[in-house]
Amino acid sequence: MSIFVKTVYALWYRHFSTWKSMFWSSLTSNVFNPLLFLFSFGFGMGALVESISIDAAEIVYLAYIVPGMMAYSGMFTSSFETSISAFARYYMQSYWDQVLATPAKLHHLIWGEVSWAATKAMFAVICVMVVGYVFNGLELSWNVLWTIPIMLLGCLCFAACGMVATSFATSFEIFSYFFTFWVTPMFIFSGVFFPIDRFPEYVQWLSNALPMTHLVDVIRALCVGYELTALAYVYKLGYIAFITALAYGVAYRNMKKRIFD
Amino acid sequence: MAVIEAQNIQKSFGEFKAVKGVDFQVPEGTCVGLLGPNGAGKTTTMRMIMGLSALTAGSLKVFGVPVDKVGRSEKMRIGLVPQEDNLDPDLSVRQNLEIYGSYFGLEKSYIKERADSLLDFMQLSEKEDNRVNHLSGGMKRRLIIARALIADPEFVILDEPTTGLDPQARVLIWKSLLKLKEQGKTLLLTTHYMDEAQRLCDNIVIVDGGKVLDEGSPKELISKHVKNNVFEVQKPIPADLEKSDIDHEDIGDSVLYYVNDPEKVQGLLGKNATYMQRVSNLEDVFLRLTGHKLRE
Amino acid sequence: MFFSILNIKALMKRYYIEYRQLVSAFFFGDVLERIMFFIAFGMGLGRAVSQIDGVDYITFLAPGIAAGSGVFIMNIATTYGVNNRYEGSGIWNSWLSTPIRLQDILISELIFDSLRAAPSLFILYVVAYFFGAVPSVEGAMLTIPILVLANMVYGVITLNMGVYLGRMLYFRYIQALWVMPMYLFSGVFFNIDETPEWMQLFANVFPLYHVLEIVRPMVLGRPVDMNSVLISFIVLSAIFVVGFYVAYKQFQKRLFD
Numbered sequence: 121m122s123i124f125v126k127t128v129y130a131l132w133y134r135h136f137s138t139w140k141s142m143f144w145s146s147l148t149s150n151v152f153n154p155l156l157f158l159f160s161f162g163f164g165m166g167a168l169v170e171s172i173s174i175d176a177a178e179i180v181y182l183a184y185i186v187p188g189m190m191a192y193s194g195m196f197t198s199s200f201e202t203s204i205s206a207f208a209r210y211y212m213q214s215y216w217d218q219v220l221a222t223p224a225k226l227h228h229l230i231w232g233e234v235s236w237a238a239t240k241a242m243f244a245v246i247c248v249m250v251v252g253y254v255f256n257g258l259e260l261s262w263n264v265l266w267t268i269p270i271m272l273l274g275c276l277c278f279a280a281c282g283m284v285a286t287s288f289a290t291s292f293e294i295f296s297y298f299f300t301f302w303v304t305p306m307f308i309f310s311g312v313f314f315p316i317d318r319f320p321e322y323v324q325w326l327s328n329a330l331p332m333t334h335l336v337d338v339i340r341a342l343c344v345g346y347e348l349t350a351l352a353y354v355y356k357l358g359y360i361a362f363i364t365a366l367a368y369g370v371a372y373r374n375m376k377k378r379i380f381d
Numbered sequence: 382m383a384v385i386e387a388q389n390i391q392k393s394f395g396e397f398k399a400v401k402g403v404d405f406q407v408p409e410g411t412c413v414g415l416l417g418p419n420g421a422g423k424t425t426t427m428r429m430i431m432g433l434s435a436l437t438a439g440s441l442k443v444f445g446v447p448v449d450k451v452g453r454s455e456k457m458r459i460g461l462v463p464q465e466d467n468l469d470p471d472l473s474v475r476q477n478l479e480i481y482g483s484y485f486g487l488e489k490s491y492i493k494e495r496a497d498s499l500l501d502f503m504q505l506s507e508k509e510d511n512r513v514n515h516l517s518g519g520m521k522r523r524l525i526i527a528r529a530l531i532a533d534p535e536f537v538i539l540d541e542p543t544t545g546l547d548p549q550a551r552v553l554i555w556k557s558l559l560k561l562k563e564q565g566k567t568l569l570l571t572t573h574y575m576d577e578a579q580r581l582c583d584n585i586v587i588v589d590g591g592k593v594l595d596e597g598s599p600k601e602l603i604s605k606h607v608k609n610n611v612f613e614v615q616k617p618i619p620a621d622l623e624k625s626d627i628d629h630e631d632i633g634d635s636v637l638y639y640v641n642d643p644e645k646v647q648g649l650l651g652k653n654a655t656y657m658q659r660v661s662n663l664e665d666v667f668l669r670l671t672g673h674k675l676r677e
Numbered sequence: 678m679f680f681s682i683l684n685i686k687a688l689m690k691r692y693y694i695e696y697r698q699l700v701s702a703f704f705f706g707d708v709l710e711r712i713m714f715f716i717a718f719g720m721g722l723g724r725a726v727s728q729i730d731g732v733d734y735i736t737f738l739a740p741g742i743a744a745g746s747g748v749f750i751m752n753i754a755t756t757y758g759v760n761n762r763y764e765g766s767g768i769w770n771s772w773l774s775t776p777i778r779l780q781d782i783l784i785s786e787l788i789f790d791s792l793r794a795a796p797s798l799f800i801l802y803v804v805a806y807f808f809g810a811v812p813s814v815e816g817a818m819l820t821i822p823i824l825v826l827a828n829m830v831y832g833v834i835t836l837n838m839g840v841y842l843g844r845m846l847y848f849r850y851i852q853a854l855w856v857m858p859m860y861l862f863s864g865v866f867f868n869i870d871e872t873p874e875w876m877q878l879f880a881n882v883f884p885l886y887h888v889l890e891i892v893r894p895m896v897l898g899r900p901v902d903m904n905s906v907l908i909s910f911i912v913l914s915a916i917f918v919v920g921f922y923v924a925y926k927q928f929q930k931r932l933f934d
Contacts, residue, residue, distance in 0.1 A: 145850075149849060149850070149853045152854070153853055156853075156857050156858055156861055157861065159861075159862075160861035160862055160866070161861075161866075163872065163873065163876065164862070164866065164867045164872050164876065165722070165866060165867055168725075168726045168729060168867055168868075168871070169725040169726060293702040296705055296706045297702075297705060299706075299710075300705040300709050300713075301705075304710050304713055304714075305713065308713060308714060308717035308718065309713075309717055313718070313721065313722070314722050314725060315721075316721075318720060318721050318723075318724045318725075319717075319720055319721065394934070431773075431774050432773075432933075433770060433774070433933060434934075435933045435934060453681075453776040456774070456775060456776045460774075461774040463767075463770060463771065463774070465767055465770075466767075467766060467767035467768050467771045468766075468768075468771075469691070469768050469771070470766050470768075471694070471695040471698060471699075472691075472694060472695075476694065480687075480690065480694065481771070481775065483687040483690060483691075484684070484687050484688075484772060484775035484776065484777045485775055485776055486683045486684075528771075532775075
């Protein structure tokens with residue numbers, strides 16, 4: 121096994137072992153949170169909005185929001201983990217200094233954080249899928265299986281973006297900007313609860329710049345079975361991959377400057 | 382009149398008894414040192430005096446008032462220097478003094494005057510506009526002491542005021558505490574540094590395991606427990622010395638001998654003994670009374 | 678008197694200094710997020726839901742977002758914020774070494790955090806007004822003091838939960854099991870009267886539901902049922918008084934025992 125994989129695994133495992141002791145509480149909140157949204161929006165809102173049409177196909181509102189919730193849970197969990205949680209480890213617990221005093225390099229460290237955040241986020245995503253399936257908001261098919269690797273890519277992307285915020289942060293207050301200008305817009309302007317074509321055009325431009333919008337689109341297409349062209353898949357997933365690489369690069373350069381300069 | 386009168390005070394946290402019946406007094410105008418190893422119950426005792434921790438049993442009077450009846454007028458007369466740095470992180474150095482002063486309900490102009498002179502007294506004037514997070518450890522301690530003095534209290538409680546500071550900062554703090562003594566203020570001090578206690582305190586109370594082991598002036602305690610001189614003699618101990626009735630204490634690898642007259646031991650040492658001789662100090666008293674074993 | 682006005686005034690000044698320094702972070706956190714929610718849901722769902730309770734969806738939503746915003750602000754302030762002050766930075770201890778007493782600290786914390794929401798409510802109403810979503814301007818302005826008082830009630834509840842749970846690690850349960858359910862099931866986004874009966878019964882548990890019952894008709898310019906206002910006022914006041922006393926006792930135990 122290469123040194124890279126070994127070291128990243130060691131760092132990943134450190135987070136995993138602290139998380140293990142909180143498994144049950146983590147499971148409870150990961151199941152409870154989507155339940156709340158599904159009940160509130162699925163049943164409460166569903167009474168007002170029975171179905172939503174996409175390209176002339178009518179989709180029951182509950183089935184419409186389950187893929188949105190999957191993407192949202194993944195996005196929120198991974199963003200939180202590499203922003204506020206990672207910053208706490210870096211700043212309050214000086215965990216990073218401990219790690220960098222060993223042969224581990226900054227690349228390993230960032231990959232350790234990002235891969236762990238994505239793992240934790242995938243756990244949340246799978247909880248949503250189970251809840252959605254139980255309440256008839258998600259139908260199982262081969263296509264649904266494809267959402268798992270795609271969600272993983274999405275979670276890596278948001279985790280890398282969270283690292284960018286951490287690389288700039290000097291105090292916890294900074295993250296209120298990260299959440300206000302990045303996480304919240306992806307919650308409300310990326311089509312989690314309703315189609316973005318209802319917004320004025322300039323808002324749609326903004327929506328399309330957010331990787332979340334494309335992720336939601338792909339996941340929803342796979343879950344409810346409406347058609348996206350092959351080109352659309354390539355372009356949407358490519359965009360997410362591009363943002364991931366970009367964010368990783370920026371985070372790495374910034375962290376390097378901050379720690380070693 | 383005594384500023385503090387503690388009679389048989391006790392404190393339990395659930396099953397654990399942190400303070401098991403402590404008696405001591407702090408007479409007006411004196412400096413009393415509360416000495417003890419970690420976990421001896423010093424901080425708990427301090428917190429009880431400030432009303433930050435309720436008594437489980439016993440009687441504790443502050444300025445003659447039972448501690449649970451202590452109100453505004455008594456609090457105005459006490460300044461507390463806590464062990465932890467609990468400065469207000471959202472305020473600047475000067476604001477930390479002025480806002481704290483406002484909690485005492487003092488006049489604005491008076492607070493400003495006090496803040497000016499305290500910043501000067503603690504040599505912090507240049508830093509007055511800095512946020513407290515940017516201060517060094519020594520400056521933070523000085524600011525905490527200045528803060529405790531904002532209402533010009535008669536009685537100042539200091540919980541380990543110089544722990545973790547460099548020698549320069551400690552000397553500066555000692556000087557300012559001695560000045561407070563000159564002004565006739567009453568001080569109650571806890572510390573781990575015996576030189577600090579010896580330098581500042583008129584009276585010392587040694588506590589361990591939640592009880593008072595002994596008390597007295599530094600001089601009294603030294604001559605009572607460890608005489609004037611101490612010899613640390615490596616084992617094996619010369620036979621003559623071992624047979625003698627000199628006051629001694631076995632600490633494992635070596636034995637400590639306490640005498641007033643050094644020649645008495647020197648004559649018994651023989652040729653091959655490895656030993657060290659020095660004038661005894663409060664540290665020897667402390668170790669003798671509280672034992673040489675590590676606590677935590 | 679139980680409280681000391683002098684002490685409360687001194688603490689208010691201290692909170693105000695902190696507020697001035699962090700005003701931009703507060704502003705983005707409090708105001709901008711609510712406005713984004715309002716616009717996004719108002720527009721996004723507004724087209725799917727043409728009319729609700731006899732008005733446009735965005736008009737229905739405005740008082741919901743206004744009344745709901747305080748729940749989040751008060752939760753963060755009375756759990757994480759308070760915990761940080763008595764355990765993290767430990768400044769409560771330094772305050773308690775002065776003539777300031779525990780009850781003064783607790784009430785000041787609640788008053789200040791509640792008041793903090795007033796400017797953001799005003800701005801939210803201004804934005805809503807430009808979307809034509811405020812039928813009664815006087816009604817909307819009158820809701821501001823009511824919502825500030827409502828914040829005190831939300832705050833005292835989460836204050837109790839926070840001190841009971843004790844550790845920051847557990848505070849997310851408050852968010853998950855109390856704040857989110859209250860926000861999602863009190864009728865912020867939809868009309869509770871049109872939901873299944875079990876949801877209507879469930880909503881009664883939450884103070885936000887009762888506050889909305891008063892506030893929404895006011896903003897919509899509809900007559901308010903004074904009897905139900907009186908009942909709600911009495912119940913919420915009782916919750917506050919009892920909640921405050923229990924919180925006081927809990928803190929006394931936690932800090933001084």
